[in-house]
Amino acid sequence: MKEITRAAIAIVVVCIILFGVNKYLNQSSGNASSDTLTIFNWGEYIDPDLISQFEEESGYRVVYETFDSNEAMMTKIEQGGTSYDIAVPSEYAIEKMKENDLLQEIDHSKIPNLSNIDPYFLDLAFDPKNKYSIPYFWGTVGVVFNPSLLDGQTFDSWESLWDPSLEGEVLLVDGAREIIGMGLNSLGYSLNSTDEKELLEATAKLKELTPNVKAIIGDEVTQLMINEEASVAITFSGQAADMMWENEGLDYSVPEEGSNLWFDNMVIPKTAANVEGAHEFINFMLDAEVAAQNADYVGYSIPNTAAIELMDEEVTSDERFYPLEEARENLEVYKNLGLEMLGKYNELFLEFKMSAN
Amino acid sequence: MQTKTTKAFYLIPYYVWIVLFVVAPIALIAYYSFFDLSGNFTLDNYQNFFTSVYLKLTLSSFWYAFLITFFTLLIAYPTAYLLTKTRHKQLWLLLIIIPSWINLLLKTYAFIGIFGLYGPVNAFLNVFGLEETQILFTDFSFVFVSVYIFIPFMILPIFNSLDKLNPSLMDASRDLGASSWTTFSKVILPLTINGVKAGIQAVFIPSLSLFMITRLIAGNKVITLGTAIEQQFLVTQNWGMGSTIAVFLIIFMVIIMIITGQRDKGAYANGKNK
Amino acid sequence: MSDNTIIRFENVTKSYDAETTVLKNINLELERGKFYTLLGPSGCGKTTILRLIAGFMQPTSGSIYFNGKLINNVPANERQVNTVFQDYALFPHLNVFENVAFGLRIKKLGKKVIEQKVIEALKFVNLVGYEKREIAEMSGGQRQRVAIARAIVNDPEIILLDEPLSALDLKLRSEMQYELRELQQRLGKTFIFVTHDQEEALAMSDEIFVLNEGEIEQSGTPMDIYDEPINRYVADFIGESNIVSGTMVADFRVKIGDKEFECVDQGLNPNEKVDIVIRPEDLEITAVDKGKMKVKVDTQLFRGVHYELSTYDDEGNEWLVHSTKKADVGASIGLDFDPEAIHVMRLNETEEEFDKRLESYGEDAYAN
Numbered sequence: 001m002k003e004i005t006r007a008a009i010a011i012v013v014v015c016i017i018l019f020g021v022n023k024y025l026n027q028s029s030g031n032a033s034s035d036t037l038t039i040f041n042w043g044e045y046i047d048p049d050l051i052s053q054f055e056e057e058s059g060y061r062v063v064y065e066t067f068d069s070n071e072a073m074m075t076k077i078e079q080g081g082t083s084y085d086i087a088v089p090s091e092y093a094i095e096k097m098k099e100n101d102l103l104q105e106i107d108h109s110k111i112p113n114l115s116n117i118d119p120y121f122l123d124l125a126f127d128p129k130n131k132y133s134i135p136y137f138w139g140t141v142g143v144v145f146n147p148s149l150l151d152g153q154t155f156d157s158w159e160s161l162w163d164p165s166l167e168g169e170v171l172l173v174d175g176a177r178e179i180i181g182m183g184l185n186s187l188g189y190s191l192n193s194t195d196e197k198e199l200l201e202a203t204a205k206l207k208e209l210t211p212n213v214k215a216i217i218g219d220e221v222t223q224l225m226i227n228e229e230a231s232v233a234i235t236f237s238g239q240a241a242d243m244m245w246e247n248e249g250l251d252y253s254v255p256e257e258g259s260n261l262w263f264d265n266m267v268i269p270k271t272a273a274n275v276e277g278a279h280e281f282i283n284f285m286l287d288a289e290v291a292a293q294n295a296d297y298v299g300y301s302i303p304n305t306a307a308i309e310l311m312d313e314e315v316t317s318d319e320r321f322y323p324l325e326e327a328r329e330n331l332e333v334y335k336n337l338g339l340e341m342l343g344k345y346n347e348l349f350l351e352f353k354m355s356a357n
Numbered sequence: 358m359q360t361k362t363t364k365a366f367y368l369i370p371y372y373v374w375i376v377l378f379v380v381a382p383i384a385l386i387a388y389y390s391f392f393d394l395s396g397n398f399t400l401d402n403y404q405n406f407f408t409s410v411y412l413k414l415t416l417s418s419f420w421y422a423f424l425i426t427f428f429t430l431l432i433a434y435p436t437a438y439l440l441t442k443t444r445h446k447q448l449w450l451l452l453i454i455i456p457s458w459i460n461l462l463l464k465t466y467a468f469i470g471i472f473g474l475y476g477p478v479n480a481f482l483n484v485f486g487l488e489e490t491q492i493l494f495t496d497f498s499f500v501f502v503s504v505y506i507f508i509p510f511m512i513l514p515i516f517n518s519l520d521k522l523n524p525s526l527m528d529a530s531r532d533l534g535a536s537s538w539t540t541f542s543k544v545i546l547p548l549t550i551n552g553v554k555a556g557i558q559a560v561f562i563p564s565l566s567l568f569m570i571t572r573l574i575a576g577n578k579v580i581t582l583g584t585a586i587e588q589q590f591l592v593t594q595n596w597g598m599g600s601t602i603a604v605f606l607i608i609f610m611v612i613i614m615i616i617t618g619q620r621d622k623g624a625y626a627n628g629k630n631k
Numbered sequence: 632m633s634d635n636t637i638i639r640f641e642n643v644t645k646s647y648d649a650e651t652t653v654l655k656n657i658n659l660e661l662e663r664g665k666f667y668t669l670l671g672p673s674g675c676g677k678t679t680i681l682r683l684i685a686g687f688m689q690p691t692s693g694s695i696y697f698n699g700k701l702i703n704n705v706p707a708n709e710r711q712v713n714t715v716f717q718d719y720a721l722f723p724h725l726n727v728f729e730n731v732a733f734g735l736r737i738k739k740l741g742k743k744v745i746e747q748k749v750i751e752a753l754k755f756v757n758l759v760g761y762e763k764r765e766i767a768e769m770s771g772g773q774r775q776r777v778a779i780a781r782a783i784v785n786d787p788e789i790i791l792l793d794e795p796l797s798a799l800d801l802k803l804r805s806e807m808q809y810e811l812r813e814l815q816q817r818l819g820k821t822f823i824f825v826t827h828d829q830e831e832a833l834a835m836s837d838e839i840f841v842l843n844e845g846e847i848e849q850s851g852t853p854m855d856i857y858d859e860p861i862n863r864y865v866a867d868f869i870g871e872s873n874i875v876s877g878t879m880v881a882d883f884r885v886k887i888g889d890k891e892f893e894c895v896d897q898g899l900n901p902n903e904k905v906d907i908v909i910r911p912e913d914l915e916i917t918a919v920d921k922g923k924m925k926v927k928v929d930t931q932l933f934r935g936v937h938y939e940l941s942t943y944d945d946e947g948n949e950w951l952v953h954s955t956k957k958a959d960v961g962a963s964i965g966l967d968f969d970p971e972a973i974h975v976m977r978l979n980e981t982e983e984e985f986d987k988r989l990e991s992y993g994e995d996a997y998a999n
Contacts, residue, residue: 011381014376014377014380069591071591071592074594075591171576174572176592213576215575215577216572216577216578217572217573217576217577218572223469227474227475228474229475339395339595340394343593343598346588346592347410347593350580350588353577353578353580356577
């Protein structure tokens with residue numbers, strides 16, 4: 001009994017110490033100095049040559065780190081172990097970071113190249129007047145498919161995924177918002193729905209899809225589609241472009257019921273150590289030539305009108321990746337639904353996954 | 358008196374280690390499990406765990422962990438036994454252990470190719486006129502790859518206990534009229550049961566919380582407690598719920614360790630007392 | 632082959648590969664109810680013979696008969712033979728009772744019968760009251776007894792004992808020698824005992840097989856082997872001996888160095904080179920002029936019952952003497968011995984030839 005009491009006291013003491021240390025760590029900012037620029041970006045989301053070019057032009061040393069989900073990125077920025085100067089969150093994450101007071105205002109006067117950006121992508125709901133973020137890439141969620149493995153199905157409608165002939169053929173992206181959103185869209189609901197009934201209905205509908213589901217995976221989807229291991233996959237437009245680059249037999253479609261339109265914007269976290277450099281970098285990335293080169297490399301769609309003019313017409317006129325404004329009407333941008341709702345989405349998604357076997 | 362203080366002094370690093378890396382994390386997990394998303398104290402997480410989703414999840418985790426452990430044992434025991442009989446057993450053992458030095462993810466990725474529709478396994482089946490079958494993203498592939506990854510961890514303790522077994526005990530058993538099977542069940546197995554238990558611990562417990570293989574090989578059609586914890590922390594950012602699942606996982610682990618705990622009976626002659 | 636034969640080896644050879652042959656063409660016959668000892672240094676093949684009888688290995692060639700039936704391919708668990716192992720091989724996870732009951736349980740005997748038999752076996756080895764003990768709690772001598780009880784409880788026809796006393800200390804060892812011999816006589820079973828200790832062999836056996844490099848050098852009663860070793864190897868292995876080279880001058884006359892002595896051997900070729908054995912206890916210390924041989928005392932050790940003297944003759948041969956008399960180190964003494972003390976061994980004589988020659992003496996003796 002004595003031992004247990006002692007152990008309990010030890011645990012309490014350690015907890016207190018750890019919380020103290022935690023507080024201290026949160027206050028102190030990282031070790032970056034003014035001649036380095038720390039960038040936090042998605043994997044494979046920049047042409048590495050451009051980083052060298054920026055280093056040469058600006059004289060800064062660039063530290064480049066990557067993340068694979070908005071949530072992981074936010075967690076890291078919130079913890080503040082490293083002071084990132086640039087991060088590239090998606091729109092709903094920007095909303096959340098604003099809420100949590102993680103972002104600095106951007107001084108537009110230091111970014112003359114902002115004029116290159118298509119006004120359609122500016123002053124959007126998640127960041128009015130682009131006070132905190134500057135557009136980087138944008139895209140959609142849709143269906144990439146291999147007509148040679150199919151009997152002429154097209155994916156103008158989400159409904160096509162439920163076709164019994166696709167048994168064990170459909171790859172899904174491992175994301176709660178994307179898949180639950182798809183379920184909602186297929187029923188004609190908003191993919192930002194917070195209505196309990198709509199959500200349950202969508203989950204029930206998704207459960208009917210399970211016979212067709214081959215796997216629910218991450219980036220591996222690219223390789224699987226290229227290798228024709230599966231005939232249909234739900235994925236992001238940029239990833240689809242990657243696949244189609246490697247396997248010309250693939251096609252991409254955004255179903256008419258609607259889908260997700262997403263933006264990844266550059267932001268400057270509150271904890272940034274090199275704010276000056278961050279502005280320089282944003283301006284650099286908006287340069288027409290730089291943006292065009294980057295888009296060529298990454299394969300996603302850019303919001304940069306000046307750059308689009310420099311790019312291959314065949315690419316920029318492809319409505320699958322640069323849909324016309326009318327076509328964008330059906331598309332919805334993810335709203336930050338709050339942690340509570342996100343938890344709900346995830347629990348439903350988990351339920352769906354468990355029914356997949 | 359002096360020896361007592363010096364002894365205590367030497368124990369400091371041990372205690373610091375235990376406190377920092379064992380006690381503190383567990384305490385933190387337990388602590389977090391009592392908070393909801395907005396940081397209020399709550400018991401909801403525990404209540405939530407007993408809803409059908411998480412219970413089903415727990416059940417399926419145990420079921421797959423059981424399958425993995427069962428097949429690993431089925432393969433590892435005879436293999437370990439044969440190993441002790443080979444001439445260059447240390448070399449063979451090394452060959453079996455070497456793959457475990459390679460990163461788990463690397464091996465897992467390799468299986469994506471191997472089990473693919475156009476991978477070597479299907480190519481092999483083609484030779485016999487069989488059509489390509491979907492191997493990847495099935496229960497079979499998941500259990501197969503997990504078993505492959507865990508086999509060294511099962512073989513090692515079993516091999517050690519078999520290798521320590523005095524061969525004249527087997528002779529004695531035969532001599533007293535026991536058949537090979539009786540010798541195995543009455544002598545070899547009871548004397549190597551500690552190795553088997555250690556192997557089961559080393560396989561079953563991590564199997565409960567496998568998570569990368571579930572995505573890469575099972576296509577997220579198999580969900581374990583580990584996947585759920587990862588999701589709660591990284592995606593949902595519901596640290597409270599994640600911690601709660603982790604608390605249960607820890608409880609399960611402790612229970613398994615108690616069940617497979619080692620009662621060291623007659624340790625003397627388990628070894629060759631020559 | 633008599634009806635009493637229980638084990639017969641016919642040209643049994645055992646080799647592991649082309650180079651290592653551990654048994655070379657062994658022929659032997661063992662009778663029911665006797666205490667046999669296989670004696671030899673390690674690696675001589677004695678344990679191999681035991682393992683062949685037990686069924687732990689099969690001969691490379693040749694046949695092994697048990698009660699007249701070929702048992703080459705009968706597995707160990709189907710043989711009416713039980714073994715007491717060198718390291719006892721007691722099951723560490725079972726207590727004393729369960730160790731002894733192991734064989735009975737396999738025969739699926741009733742609970743009562745098992746209990747009765749186990750207690751009886753434990754009585755035999757004086758271990759009643761130890762049933763519940765763990766093996767780890769038993770001393771070396773006690774483990775030894777458990778191992779014996781475990782073997783005899785199955786009522787086998789043969790009990791094999793693989794150097795069972797080697798792990799015990801000297802005092803316990805001689806106690807156990809008596810006990811084993813007595814146990815064998817009480818049970819009336821065939822015991823086959825393997826040892827490298829010649830004293831043990833001489834003390835316990837009805838018959839000894841002396842082995843060397845996979846071959847039987849000589850077999851016979853302890854007295855036969857002690858008194859009439861067939862060759863230098865056996866003489867050297869059995870007891871302490873003075874072994875010197877000599878020449879057979881004529882029947883009953885043998886020459887050692889340049890001295891001739893009277894002996895009891897005959898029928899050898901004139902001037903045949905031979906080995907000569909004189910046991911140390913057969914040499915008697917006398918005055919220099921009275922002895923048949925003159926030697927110089929080099930060292931002297933007090934051994935309790937006797938003195939052990941190391942002496943040298945003029946030609947440099949060492950003569951070991953066991954005597955109750957004392958001598959002075961450095962002094963010259965005379966050694967006296969009877970003609971019977973001289974044992975002449977022909978070089979490279981086989982056991983068969985040796986037996987024949989001995990028999991011919993017997994005939995002569997009767998003739999005399």
